[in-house]
Amino acid sequence: MAAIAREGAELAWSASGREGGPVVVHAHGAMSSRAGEERHGLFGWEPVARVARLVRYDARAHGASSGRAVPEDYLFTNLARDLLAVVDHLDAGPVTGMGASMGTATVLHAALARPDAFERLVLVIPPTAWETRKAMAAHYREAAEAVEARGPRGFAETMAGEEPAAIFAEGPAFPLPDVPWKLLPSVMRGLAASDLPAPAELATLAQPALILAWETDDGHPLSTAEALADLLPAATLHVSATVADVRTWGARVAAFLTARS
Template structure:
């Protein structure tokens, strides 16, 4: 099931683990109005087994690659011929990256919100999710949730309400195990992605560590990173996303892509310092240097002339408000089985105990399942999603 609003080029949003569109609206974390007003058609969907989308008790259905197949199946259903913009939070971040690796020509830009734990920091959360799944099967979801002790959340989402996980209890163990089996694509694979990427995350969230976001910004050829430290700054994410999606396409110099803000004649200089109107500590943007760019700059004998800016198309600046419900897409689980399904968000700081209140993958509690404290152990906390309920990391 999905919600469809706005008119213009298509952007698709994938939520975090254990969340849903309805849960995220109740959390009131993200404001999508700027994206609609910028002249974008925004489709937000419930991942299989979450919210209004049905699912099966099959672990493999909830891995990132399977969720990526579901996303590609949704694009097929929408009948999009051109490349689209994709936005994903936590588990949705993993979904979008895997989909972009599988079909890079289908995506024009990526926005990655709250990247979950990945690579070397992933295993503790995977263990916690597996333990949580066992607890839910033996004692029920209520016992698992009540057994978990209260853990501090990131300051930016401390006031966001705790909500029960979106997947129904019969599917919850499979969702948790599917997320436990998931990880972001290897850095060696991500370096081949050429589309512009915006990465937005917040500080002090073990389930969505800044280290993952920074590592992604380093390995993706055309990435921009912003770290928020206050709720007020998180409120600017909708406008930041709208600005990014409507920016002029990256220009090319020689064989190297140069995104707006990367520097060079006629281009604004990128800097780690706060931009105009941005308070110190509110966030930071980085335009990681790329070997190809450096090499191109060093070997360019006579500088090549700058290409003229492309004149952006005019788009309707006023779009309708998000409808409560959108059209019903063919059952995601079925569409996904035609391709392969997948979905899950998470983000955590290394070995710190995951904080509640993030979007995607929540980590199961040790108490509930004898898990490691370093793994997630709260209910799907506030945020786009959680791999294990109450503590978003995927």
């Protein structure tokens, strides 16, 4: 297994696609992983791999990556430092930073820290931010306490009352967290203490950006995607109302990567 050593973690990663093509580094969402995305089957990134070198890695404590029970390790700002460590390890020059949900936040914080490391941004289902982040943070803290008190049963009880977003009423169902139960409370507390960068900071990011969002999901509200589309100087927003349209995202990203700036 290819891995990158970080303080408190070993980051597992893999690469596929076109040798010598533009490099795309993908950061998945919270509780997911490379394998989790594949099991879920919603995101099909094969078209991306046909036009680029696609590098995917598991965030600390997710999937095949290790981690520790330190909530600060899972702040978006620290996850951004992990992403930059992956970029530096590749030594490929400026890359496209692509992230889903938590990965979107990771990419944005990383791009602000090191703008020269990224030539393009792909922001998939941006998460709650700013005002809408408060309710989600409280939910993460509640879930962390439930897992500490009752383990997997506590997590299931916390999630039991949640209705799936209308767009996913007929599936596919989201899988169980790909995070060890003993680390899940720390991951959730780190997420609860995190937010997207301030709007004024985001407005300084000049890279071409593709934003992909879907409707009816309070955890990934259109308000965040629309705000990012307004703030980022060179952003394009696409919103999906059906699962069938979500499945076109891989092709949309491939077209974005091969379009002339």
